[in-house]
Amino acid sequence: MSALAEMLQGEVARAAAETLLTVENVSLTFGGVRALSDISFDIRKGEIRAIIGPNGAGKTSMLNCINGFYHPRSGRITFKGKTRQRMRPYEAASQGIARTFQNVALFKGMTTLDNILTGRTLKMNRNFFWQLLRHGPAMREEIEHRIYCEDIIDFLEIEHIRKTPVGKLPYGLQKRVELGRALAMQPDLLLLDEPMAGMNLEEKEDMCRFILDVNRHFRTTIALIEHDMGVVMDISDRVVVLEYGHKIADGTPDEVKADQRVIDAYLGVSH
Amino acid sequence: MFYREAGQFKTTYASDMAVLPILQDRIGLAVILLIGFVGIPLLGGNFFLQTVMIPFLVFSLAAIGLNILTGYTGLLSLGSGAFMGVGAYACYKLTTIYPGVNIVIWIVASGFFAAAIGVVFGLPSLRIKGFYLIVATLAAQFFLQWSFVRIPWLYNYNASGAIEVPQRLFAGIPLTGANATPVTRYLVLLGIVTFLTWIASNLVHGRIGRSWMAVRDMDIAAELMGIRLLPAKLLAFAVSSFYCGVAGACMMFLWYGGGEANDAFNINQSFTILFMVIIGGLGSLIGSFLGAAFISILPTALKFGVPALGIAIPGTVAEHATYILLGALIIFFLIVEPHGLARLWQIGKQKLRMWPFPY
Numbered sequence: 001m002s003a004l005a006e007m008l009q010g011e012v013a014r015a016a017a018e019t020l021l022t023v024e025n026v027s028l029t030f031g032g033v034r035a036l037s038d039i040s041f042d043i044r045k046g047e048i049r050a051i052i053g054p055n056g057a058g059k060t061s062m063l064n065c066i067n068g069f070y071h072p073r074s075g076r077i078t079f080k081g082k083t084r085q086r087m088r089p090y091e092a093a094s095q096g097i098a099r100t101f102q103n104v105a106l107f108k109g110m111t112t113l114d115n116i117l118t119g120r121t122l123k124m125n126r127n128f129f130w131q132l133l134r135h136g137p138a139m140r141e142e143i144e145h146r147i148y149c150e151d152i153i154d155f156l157e158i159e160h161i162r163k164t165p166v167g168k169l170p171y172g173l174q175k176r177v178e179l180g181r182a183l184a185m186q187p188d189l190l191l192l193d194e195p196m197a198g199m200n201l202e203e204k205e206d207m208c209r210f211i212l213d214v215n216r217h218f219r220t221t222i223a224l225i226e227h228d229m230g231v232v233m234d235i236s237d238r239v240v241v242l243e244y245g246h247k248i249a250d251g252t253p254d255e256v257k258a259d260q261r262v263i264d265a266y267l268g269v270s271h
Numbered sequence: 272m273f274y275r276e277a278g279q280f281k282t283t284y285a286s287d288m289a290v291l292p293i294l295q296d297r298i299g300l301a302v303i304l305l306i307g308f309v310g311i312p313l314l315g316g317n318f319f320l321q322t323v324m325i326p327f328l329v330f331s332l333a334a335i336g337l338n339i340l341t342g343y344t345g346l347l348s349l350g351s352g353a354f355m356g357v358g359a360y361a362c363y364k365l366t367t368i369y370p371g372v373n374i375v376i377w378i379v380a381s382g383f384f385a386a387a388i389g390v391v392f393g394l395p396s397l398r399i400k401g402f403y404l405i406v407a408t409l410a411a412q413f414f415l416q417w418s419f420v421r422i423p424w425l426y427n428y429n430a431s432g433a434i435e436v437p438q439r440l441f442a443g444i445p446l447t448g449a450n451a452t453p454v455t456r457y458l459v460l461l462g463i464v465t466f467l468t469w470i471a472s473n474l475v476h477g478r479i480g481r482s483w484m485a486v487r488d489m490d491i492a493a494e495l496m497g498i499r500l501l502p503a504k505l506l507a508f509a510v511s512s513f514y515c516g517v518a519g520a521c522m523m524f525l526w527y528g529g530g531e532a533n534d535a536f537n538i539n540q541s542f543t544i545l546f547m548v549i550i551g552g553l554g555s556l557i558g559s560f561l562g563a564a565f566i567s568i569l570p571t572a573l574k575f576g577v578p579a580l581g582i583a584i585p586g587t588v589a590e591h592a593t594y595i596l597l598g599a600l601i602i603f604f605l606i607v608e609p610h611g612l613a614r615l616w617q618i619g620k621q622k623l624r625m626w627p628f629p630y
Contacts (some may be wrong), residue, residue, distance in 0.1 A: 090494050090499050110484050110488065119496055142288060147284065150284075233551065
């Protein structure tokens with residue numbers, strides 16, 4: 001029993017030690033505005049990494065750099081051992097980086113199912129001529145991916161809205177569909193930009209559960225931006241804190257909570 | 272009451288993913304096809320086929336083309352008239368250079384020429400969107416229309432300066448030219464339209480259709496899903512222009528039979544097709560047919576229908592009244608349902624499911 005536990009622990013430790021993504025000295029400027037200056041941190045395989053900070057600290061800019069929307073002025077980003085300079089978002093997607101957006105960016109005219117199926121685009125290989133027929137191999141491929149998407153729908157408990165156009169859904173469900181669409185990509189790294197913004201307590205609890213389940217069940221590494229400190233401190237393994245484009249702290253939730261600079265810049269003191 | 276999916280259980284994903292999952296819809300489609308292929312040729316006179324059905328089918332094909340571009344991919348275009356022209360002239364050149372090849376093959380093949388031209392004029396779509404893209408496609412419209420008039424090679428140096436459709440046989444029966452009967456032309460055209468509609472339906476329901484709609488709804492997120500924007504948009508331009516090109520070739524060879532070819536592909540034609548797509552419903556294949564029916568059949572119906580009712584009005588008055596009525600009806604439908612006739616059709620079906628109960 002203890003041998004098994006030791007072995008498992010060793011497994012966990014080894015997995016934790018492996019670095020999935022490294023950000024080294026990344027700087028990003030828009031004209032005269034320095035959005036990010038000299039940011040370095042890493043994301044280990046299998047962890048939940050939170051990025052926090054006051055508004056305008058550069059959290060979303062950081063995610064945009066990671067998945068290729070912005071090209072950093074200087075610095076290096078290494079993902080799965082591959083360092084890159086400039087990269088288009090679809091290249092990031094094909095390397096296994098998926099993301100959700102702060103303001104929901106679903107395909108509003110399409111149904112929930114079609115949205116999630118769109119996440120499988122990169123995994124579909126049948127060429128244009130099979131697509132013209134939509135029979136034989138093309139249809140078999142569709143069904144194969146449909147089964148995968150049905151698992152996600154089942155996992156996120158959104159079976160009842162499968163065929164509803166997402167534009168008609170309430171906000172909380174839209175956020176969930178967006179998570180499903182990102183999951184359909186089978187990402188190695190999942191970036192969540194404020195997954196709980198504008199949700200009530202119950203919806204937040206649901207979302208937390210989904211995030212933890214995704215992390216454990218699919219073994220997906222997650223980097224998330226969130227303003228709800230209770231949530232961040234509870235679910236994340238390590239936290240990096242940004243302020244005005246600078247990194248001011250990096251560590252476990254307890255370390256970060258105790259850091260005087262973080263308290264001054266962001267957390268504040270309860271009176 | 273009779274239109275319900277109750278009791279029709281889907282036990283496989285294939286049956287759930289069918290284009291027409293409800294049995295009644297499939298029966299309806301079969302009935303429509305039966306009427307189209309058998310009923311109308313038997314019962315409709317030559318006049319009906321020539322002035323109502325053939326224009327309707329040609330415009331339906333062009334509207335499907337523009338709908339793929341504007342409705343599914345969200346790229347506005349005013350070049351569809353010119354792309355139809357490319358198809359017509361390509362078909363003319365092909366059939367005069369290689370007269371031995373079956374004309375139906377050339378009609379479909381001419382779509383590929385339109386597709387190639389469409390891709391060239393679609394290149395700016397990566398950088399510019401919306402109204403600005405309209406202006407870019409206007410360039411295609413004006414440039415191509417200019418070419419049709421100014422490059423005599425395109426119309427084989429005819430004295431008339433236009434396409435003169437030669438006689439071509441299809442299975443031993445004249446299909447184009449002066450001797451072709453409307454019934455033959457109608458049946459071949461219906462065959463082409465049915466086949467291409469089936470292809471379009473396959474495309475928009477699969478991976479490619481989803482990637483087009485993703486680009487339309489949220490291009491940033493689409494790129495993040497691994498959809499490359501330029502290839503997706505260019506493919507939409509190619510497929511759209513292919514449909515417009517085939518429609519243009521059909522228009523010239525199976526409807527007009529030559530004559531006023533230069534005028535047929537002007538900016539008005541592009542506008543007409545855009546109106547069909549907007550009124551029919553953006554992003555809907557059935558909307559393309561409804562829009563084409565509305566815009567192409569209604570003027571004819573008003574022109575010949577009103578005198579048939581016994582209301583004697585002079586020809587010119589009838590002509591102008593048609594414009595006024597058509598304009599008023601367009602405004603009426605856009606106010607009642609901005610999403611087009613296809614949405615009205617959807618609502619109607621929804622109501623029919625409940626009928627005779629209110630909810």
